[in-house]
Amino acid sequence: MRRFLRPGHDPVRERLKRDLFQFNKTVEHGFPHQPSALGYSPFLRLMAIGTRSGAIKLYGAPGVEFMGLHEENNTVMQIHFIPDQCQLVTLLDDNSLHLWSLKQHGGASELREEHRFTLKGPPGSPPSATQVTAVLPHSSREVLYLGTESGNIFVVELPSFRVLEDRTITPEAVLQRIPEDNCNRRFCELVEALREHPKNADQILIGYSRGLIVLWDLQNNKAIHHFLGSQQLENLYWQRDGSKFISCHYDGSYTQWPISSDNRQSEPLENTVPYGPFPCKAISKIYWQTTKNGLPYIIFQGGMPRASYGDRHSISVIHGSQQTAFDFTSRVIDFFIIFSSDPAAEFDDPCALVVLAEEELVVIDLKSAGWPAVHPPYLASLHCSAITCSHHVSNIPLKLWERIISAGSKQNIHYSSMPWPIDGGTNIAPDPPQRDLLLTGHEDGTVRFWDASGVCLHLLYKLSTVRVFLTDADPNDNMNTLGEDEWPPLRKVGTFDPYSDDPRLGIQKIYLCKYSGYLAVAGTAGQVLVMELNDEDAEHVVDHAEADLLQDQEGYRWKGHEKLKTRDGPVRFEAGFQPFVLVQCQPPAVVTSLALHSEWKLVAFGTSHGFGLFDHQQKRLVFVKCTLHPSDQLALEGPLSRVKSLKKSLRQSFRRIRRSRVSSRKRRGGGGNTSEVQEANAKFDQDVLQEMELAPVQRKIEARSAEDSFTGFVRTLYFADTFLRDSSRHCPSLWAGTNGGTVYAFCLRVPPAERRMDEPVRAEQAKEIQLMHRAPVVGILVLDGRSTPLPEPLEVAHDLSKSPDMQGSHQLLVVSEEQFKVFTLPKVSSKLKLKLTALEGCRVRKVTVANFGSCKTDDYSENDLAVLTNLGDIQIISLPFLKLQIRYPCIRKEDVSGIASCVFTKYGQGFYLISPSEFERFSLSTKWLVEPRCIVDMPEVTSNNHVHNKSGTENAARKS
């Protein structure tokens, strides 16, 4: 049909479309999913993170970001920067090596893969012969040393990855130089660590897994020293001057070894088990940092007593008498220390500890007393509690922006004031065009306010709604309270906490009015909170009302969760958004839609049972409307999803574990916790599997009927000042759309401002529209006489929008999952429609009006609908004629949570979750594009870096 209606392509329109629309995925915000490797270049001051899906991401100064993806999609195991180069080497779990480089192109730097290489052994050799376990980029920048499982150390040339076979260091060659009596071939299996001598580039330290450590002379191909540890080796680290090194071991010990010129087999200087005497876990990595005052920093990962703290993910810092074991919320992937990279400096003088944990990045300031954490400007853990919803507000007025920042800064006082230490590269992207806020609602009842203006998604302020309610969470359940004499000296760091104390607290809908600072949030147990921004701490009573959405419906039994209990009496709130009204829906079903009108001071909310309108000025419920079909048992009883209840029980078991952990600290030895988790996991997996097997892959074809389940589910609410009854008088109105394709319109009487407190707000149902195709109504919009969508509340009052045209006739746009329909107002007659599902088999998941500006001229912009379908496509549909403009594939259709998480901005950008912890940002507009653009210069090496290298090579030259 559409074939006929498109009378050829209008070339003018086609050209305009090119100036208006283009699709780009611009940047990934948040924390990489499943990180697996970490690297750092002190030379470039850039950090690299590799992931299990083969992505590699580089970060420097805020705004400096690069991303690369290995074709293989294999786990990145190791990342090594080539000293003093804009290059790095990655090792994947398929044993392939990849050389990446940062090259300048068109004024900005780009990360590109240059070469790839897989080490091949002689024919017939087992794969372990060439399985790379340790990589050492030599400071000469010419070769890589590759330690393998077989004990061989191969030398490959850079950048060609040519194997220099004559320089291979074989176990046989090593053993020749070592007295036979205490060594045999088995001591040289698996190279665990390779470290270059800090002062002499011709010597490398080779650590074998069985405990043998050899200082190898590269020029003469012989062992200078050997050291025999009694324990399995984990890692090695040189002291800065090269006179000593330190090794760490599987049994939780570390050992210092001296390099003396006379004795070829040295005895250890000191052997310590820091968390002994009971059996400890391995210390997998260790740093030894010298300082001016003589007391070194010894920083190591692991080593906790096996029985009582074996489950902790810790990194310990020892500095003289100070000792802290930083306790991370998730597994530690790797860490590094930022210290003085000036080779002329006598001491390391470490300034920061950077830890990549599985779920977050934590940076500890080692210079300030108490070793506080540094607030990262990027790599925020979006998922520190699972994201349940998001809301985007464009173009925030400066005043509100500053107030939010000031409220947030009061929450961040415990952070270090140290400037961000990873500051390589230069951000050359233009300043963001406006201030944008992204609000995320979380499962634990918090709302986080993110600065979404630029490339770095940065946490501005965190709001918690928990304080209003009494939850089962034990207020004293604070794992951070540690006595002075506690041992080990654990200190919890990081914010990742996926276990919500009460799932009912979860935030489901957010609405922020940027002009008035009113914020409405609604949650899982039917709670609706209206808040106001206050710059000071305050203690006040939250007004509480109940909205019985079932009214006269008889004979129902709500089998879902109970409503939240509220706290009596005044509650203390910190500066920021403070709730003043709480409405609780009855039954306490999840709030499915929310609208706030800050000018009329009204908030509307809907659940699966109906919707209500609350006057938050007079604190009075205006009306409720039950939308429930009497036969809809499912909605009556509440969500009975098996998966959900299982999830809940799982969560409870986690909470039990967490509690028992706290108590087990006193007992010093409560195993068995992990097995409980495993059991729960196994049970869950099994159930899911069973469900999958049972479900036949067939679909029922049935027309929707009025009696279907959840037809009363309120999907959308909308306030509009329009012509509802007659064409001469417009009035405030509230519109609601349900899952069953019904649209209700209520005429509102809001008293004028001077009598606002004296007269009640009245509402009267004026219209009810039943769409015959009965698809869920996902969007309602009124277009004014110029076919422009009505402005937001207070937008006109703040001179930010033209006042709507109240002379011409208004039109109503109803978007269902299947169709777009335009009706006339006040007499409802259908004018236009666009069928989506009947023709394309896709359904509308998200829809927003977006303003698109032309990239060619500043004076042209138009409003269109941005639509995301259940197939993950984005379509742009023109207003008011409902013509499909363009279509882009955006999200994989299997990625249901990605599609569900998508939010559009008012200017044609959008965000969706690509993992629980990452938002992908995309742009549909040619004009509004936020993407990283940065440059990494080879630092002009007048610094001593170069001198060092020169001296290194000179040394080498002299020796040869």
Next chain:
Amino acid sequence: EFRRFSLERSKPGKFEEFYGLLQHVHKIPNVDVLVGYTDIHGDLLPINNDDNYHKAVSTANPLLRIFIQRKEDADYSAFGTDTMTRKKNVLSNVLRPDNHKKKPHIVISMPQDFRPVSSIIDVDILPETHRRVRLYKYGTDKPLGFYIRDGSSVRVTPHGLEKVPGIFISRLVPGGLAQSTGLLAVNDEVLEVNGIEVSGKSLDQVTDMMIANSRNLIITVRPANQRNNVVRNSRTSGSSGQSTESSLPSSTPNILGSLLQGEEESDEEDIIIEDSGEPQQIPKAAPASESIESLSQIELLHEATQNGFLPSSEVNLNHSAGSVSMEYEAPEPGRKSLEEDGTIITL
């Protein structure tokens, strides 16, 4: 209940008006009734269109005895030859319905009540291995009643046989519309939904398309059982193999498209209730000059009708099918008490 009233014999007017009059006289607006009369032979004959109404009026002698029955409770067996000679019987049946001992008759309704529930369409333009079936869904009385699944079928392509994914009917619900038509069967391959090819679409997409079109679903299938195909023309040999490979004639979707578009306007009227009043169909806005779409639709409808693909009677039928009362029957408490026994006789 009996009423007596007079009509002008010379100007009986239309049946519709007469029907309205009856409803008025008996104060039973909004109740569907069957109207019958006794002819000179004493037979009870139906009045349901202008022709038989005029006939009835003209044969009145001078009194016309008219029987009115509530449609739901109508005893169709009462009509026909010799019914009035068995008058007593009829009357006793009618007056004491609880006395019914007869087997329930198979109800064959009046011609005006005929409504197609399915049809085979476009037989003349489709390859004979394909079948295009149209299912009419009225209100909510009977489920469409079928399931679809993923599967694979073999196509003949220029490169030889090729296995391609397809969508198949996997199950028919007993008593559902799909089964009762006898036109669809398990393992039939679904090729099109309302003129749009399903190849390349996922099971979920096809499901959504079918449900979105469920009020007027047209599916083109390749029946699993090809033996019942009507062999047309003189083309006898190897036709099935040949036609499998040829995709549908390119013109068909267009024709079908216009057919659909024309009809959907009638079968998809949304409903509005103003100020809690009576539900009404939402009218189409007068095509404003800017509304190209609606203009062209009207043209196409016109065209389609001319081509004869769209018998006008069908349009009308659909009009009545989309009637409001079916969807929006507000329970009126007063109605039940109006006629407890369900049957009213006027003499």
